[in-house]
Amino acid sequence: MFVKICGLSEPVTVEAALDAGADAVGFVFAPGSPRTIDPSVARELIRGVPETVLTVGVFRKQPIDEVLRMATEAGVNTVQLHGGETLADFERVREAGFGTIRALSIDEYLREVERDPVGIRAHRLLIDAPMPGAGEVFDTTELQAHPPQDGWLLAGGLNPNNVAEVIRAARPGGVDVSSGVEAVRGQKDAALIRAFVAAARAAI
Numbered sequence: 001m002f003v004k005i006c007g008l009s010e011p012v013t014v015e016a017a018l019d020a021g022a023d024a025v026g027f028v029f030a031p032g033s034p035r036t037i038d039p040s041v042a043r044e045l046i047r048g049v050p051e052t053v054l055t056v057g058v059f060r061k062q063p064i065d066e067v068l069r070m071a072t073e074a075g076v077n078t079v080q081l082h083g084g085e086t087l088a089d090f091e092r093v094r095e096a097g098f099g100t101i102r103a104l105s106i107d108e109y110l111r112e113v114e115r116d117p118v119g120i121r122a123h124r125l126l127i128d129a130p131m132p133g134a135g136e137v138f139d140t141t142e143l144q145a146h147p148p149q150d151g152w153l154l155a156g157g158l159n160p161n162n163v164a165e166v167i168r169a170a171r172p173g174g175v176d177v178s179s180g181v182e183a184v185r186g187q188k189d190a191a192l193i194r195a196f197v198a199a200a201r202a203a204i
């Protein structure tokens with residue numbers, strides 16, 4: 001089970017995520033989030049991250065030139081885009097050398113899979129609740145009619161207490177969490193991160 005801890009902003013909680021065995025650490029560069037950090041801050045946080053761990057820059061409805069500039073400045077290896085992007089945008093991000101994650105809300109996913117069932121398979125998908133980073137759950141049974149391709153990531157209101165049950169029900173390739181490992185909104189908690197990774201790993 002692939003585990004991503006998103007919205008990190010401090011060395012101590014990046015370290016907690018790595019010690020716990022997280023596969024990916026995320027840094028929010030989308031404006032307007034309590035977790036938004038400057039790429040220069042992320043660059044410092046990424047310094048000690050082993051190359052085997054994905055370092056993910058998270059963007060929402062930002063121009064691709066800005067995405068590429070910030071991702072390069074931060075030194076992340078992967079870019080996660082949350083809406084408004086075209087296939088050409090994804091191509092540009094990949095040509096610049098970044099891995100990509102296409103984040104869609106459950107509603108966007110269901111619309112897109114109907115519209116372009118083949119094209120959607122070209123992406124590593126993250127399927128999320130309508131409002132990213134809000135700690136909202138969604139009904140994963142809505143995916144049963146259109147199961148996503150292998151390796152898809154599930155997010156939306158996960159926490160150490162519900163993650164195992166959600167994994168068993170929805171069978172994602174990985175999980176992504178933000179609010180559920182925070183003691184205070186926007187501030188990660190090392191103990192919750194450890195509990196989340198352990199619960200996700202024990203789920204299968």
Ligand SMILES: O=C(O)c1ccccc1NCC(=O)[C@H](O)[C@H](O)COP(=O)(O)O
Nearest residue numbers: 006033132133134135155156157178179
């Ligand atoms: O976390 C944010 O504040 C955020 C803001 C804008 C775009 C994306 C954002 N987060 C993306 C993530 O990958 C979150 O981990 C995911 O949405 C799950 O969040 P949560 O339901 O709080 O666990």
